[in-house]
Amino acid sequence: MHHWRIDDARQTLVLAATGERLPQVVYWGPALPAQENLATLHATHAIDVTGGMLDANPDLSLCPEATRSFPGQPGLIVRDGEGTPLLPKFCYDSESNGNDLRLIYRDAANGLTLTFIFALDPDTHIITAQTVLDADAPVHLHWLAAPVLPAPQHSGEMIDFSGRWCGEFQTNRTAWSAGMRYRENRTGRTGHEHFPGLIIPCTGATNTQGEAYGFHYGWSGGHRMIAEELQDGRRQIQWGHAARMETEAATQFKTAPLYITYSPSGLNGCATAFQRHLRDRIITWPKPDAPRPVHYNCWEAIYFDHNVPALKDIATRAADLGAERFVLDDGWFGQRDDDTRSLSDWTVDPRKYPDGLHPLIDHVHGLGMTFGIWFEPEMINPDSDIHRAHPDWALGGEDQTLGRQQKALNMALPAVRDFLYDRMSAILREHPIDYIKWDHNRVLPMPDAAQTRGSYALIDRLRADFPQVEIESCASGGGRVDFGILQRTQRVWLSDSNDALERLRIQHNAALFLPLSVTGSHVGPRYCHTSGRMHDITFRAWVAAQRHMGFEMDPRELTDKEATVLRHVTAWWKANRDWMQRADILRLDSADPAVIAEQQLAADGARFVVFAGKADTSAQIAPRPLRLTALDPNAQYLISLANQQDIHHLSRGTPALKSGPVTLTGRYLMANGITLPWSFPDRMWVLEGKKL
Numbered sequence: 001m002h003h004w005r006i007d008d009a010r011q012t013l014v015l016a017a018t019g020e021r022l023p024q025v026v027y028w029g030p031a032l033p034a035q036e037n038l039a040t041l042h043a044t045h046a047i048d049v050t051g052g053m054l055d056a057n058p059d060l061s062l063c064p065e066a067t068r069s070f071p072g073q074p075g076l077i078v079r080d081g082e083g084t085p086l087l088p089k090f091c092y093d094s095e096s097n098g099n100d101l102r103l104i105y106r107d108a109a110n111g112l113t114l115t116f117i118f119a120l121d122p123d124t125h126i127i128t129a130q131t132v133l134d135a136d137a138p139v140h141l142h143w144l145a146a147p148v149l150p151a152p153q154h155s156g157e158m159i160d161f162s163g164r165w166c167g168e169f170q171t172n173r174t175a176w177s178a179g180m181r182y183r184e185n186r187t188g189r190t191g192h193e194h195f196p197g198l199i200i201p202c203t204g205a206t207n208t209q210g211e212a213y214g215f216h217y218g219w220s221g222g223h224r225m226i227a228e229e230l231q232d233g234r235r236q237i238q239w240g241h242a243a244r245m246e247t248e249a250a251t252q253f254k255t256a257p258l259y260i261t262y263s264p265s266g267l268n269g270c271a272t273a274f275q276r277h278l279r280d281r282i283i284t285w286p287k288p289d290a291p292r293p294v295h296y297n298c299w300e301a302i303y304f305d306h307n308v309p310a311l312k313d314i315a316t317r318a319a320d321l322g323a324e325r326f327v328l329d330d331g332w333f334g335q336r337d338d339d340t341r342s343l344s345d346w347t348v349d350p351r352k353y354p355d356g357l358h359p360l361i362d363h364v365h366g367l368g369m370t371f372g373i374w375f376e377p378e379m380i381n382p383d384s385d386i387h388r389a390h391p392d393w394a395l396g397g398e399d400q401t402l403g404r405q406q407k408a409l410n411m412a413l414p415a416v417r418d419f420l421y422d423r424m425s426a427i428l429r430e431h432p433i434d435y436i437k438w439d440h441n442r443v444l445p446m447p448d449a450a451q452t453r454g455s456y457a458l459i460d461r462l463r464a465d466f467p468q469v470e471i472e473s474c475a476s477g478g479g480r481v482d483f484g485i486l487q488r489t490q491r492v493w494l495s496d497s498n499d500a501l502e503r504l505r506i507q508h509n510a511a512l513f514l515p516l517s518v519t520g521s522h523v524g525p526r527y528c529h530t531s532g533r534m535h536d537i538t539f540r541a542w543v544a545a546q547r548h549m550g551f552e553m554d555p556r557e558l559t560d561k562e563a564t565v566l567r568h569v570t571a572w573w574k575a576n577r578d579w580m581q582r583a584d585i586l587r588l589d590s591a592d593p594a595v596i597a598e599q600q601l602a603a604d605g606a607r608f609v610v611f612a613g614k615a616d617t618s619a620q621i622a623p624r625p626l627r628l629t630a631l632d633p634n635a636q637y638l639i640s641l642a643n644q645q646d647i648h649h650l651s652r653g654t655p656a657l658k659s660g661p662v663t664l665t666g667r668y669l670m671a672n673g674i675t676l677p678w679s680f681p682d683r684m685w686v687l688e689g690k691k692l
């Protein structure tokens, strides 16, 4: 018998193997006492056998094997070099337990080796798990799962994520039942449609209480998720690259890291584990201690209509509002007057910039802002000089369906990566640029893991040579958001929707995985270009202030009142960002479905801010109390409305909060909640709290 346990203060994961067979997770949940007998635990974990069953139940192992009569989806599907299916059967080989736990299993008959790697970060509570397949001779891979985990039995449903352009991070709740929920993203890109995350709440769990299990697969090329309930009631969770994305036979394949966590504190326990792990372990920050700068992005102000005097005017106004970084979006290169041409012609357009980019950059620097620039490196328009010179660099067939009039480049080709490196590094060397907005606006013509590895290699090379340059991952908004790309980038453009109402919801759900520091959020135009809605400036500004704040409207459209509000909220954000960028974002359980609320709690617990967005009119006439979370029940908190000036005259009552700060205990704030003033829908209350 082999047993292993992985522990931190809040969770234990126990692996056990029957004889020489592959190990299975026999326990994953709250931390077990040190004296727990793992052999007994393993023996007790076995389920009974009755009529109509095999004489013993095949293990739900880290890689379930078809050859051991496992009745569900196997963890590995592989063929030899000639294409004949292999039926692997692994036996114990060796193990090591240093910084991580490595369990090595061997199938001598087929010349295959499986290595399972587990690492637990005791501070973030994230377990990173990965499977590596080595083969003595090249094999064709169809499917390789990261270490396979059991799902809890005390759970009625699972939560996963879908979405679309301008509508990212929609949650799906699916009831468990016999059979499987199978999600496969074959678009070749993380995609709006299939964010690779899963939360399994145990029965009764909410944002703030109960137990939950979280999963995230850190890969940008499209994944497969299987959540399967077997006939015997057991449940398994598998994650891996989408099937058949490996087009060549090879002697080694690896899954991406799978990030998992058990939470005893509701969905928020998963959320804060992912937020902290991403921010503190995965991202590499060029300037770790520098505050996140307020952005200005010119896309929705001018689109392709670049001209230097107008851009200078816009930059001056953006700086006056409080912007600290100016990002020049699409339209500065080739002959890019619309989205039909020039992608891959990465040289400055002399018609729009007769003296190059320097006059604009100098102007921006003169205003105290830094300068960022847009690229869409993986893409090429058929109408471009590079496509005319190298039609064979494009990925996919001649007759493929274009996306936004463009094709993807074949990033597996070293010549393509060298070309992109040369063009991009020339721009970066010639100009003082500290930021790239890296876009990826179409799906691939077919899934191909080599493409994603090629993209990663190009980013890695650029980052190695330009370590001070930060990168934002954009793909028509939130189409490439995952911990794989965020290992190489520092921000995501969460959505092309600058509609504050849409953003409120998208941000709320994305916070299950993403901290403030990486989540870009911009104040859009008064008349929203992607939804046709109009929102008051206070709502637009506060929604942006919930995350990494920026502006994207044409500042020339702002009335004096709008500019004043924007300056004020931006100043508030700057005054608070130091602690907010290290805070946990905790989703609140709102008693009113019209209210989407969160509490950002400082790392030391000494202060918090609550953003309560009213996304709809309420069914009842007066607001319901909003329960806070994770406070010290015995401490007193000084609570005040940060946006007192937004109280509307139709709010006629006299709740104490309307006229000044109040002092209440954590117990009261968590048990009863705090009642906010009445407001219109599409408004945000901002409540500040300080521990006394």
Ligand code: GLA
Pocket: 299, 329, 330, 339, 374, 439, 441, 474, 475, 476, 477, 493, 496
């Ligand atoms: C994508 C991005 C936008 C903008 C445009 C430019 O749609 O998501 O933010 O950069 O490309 O073409």
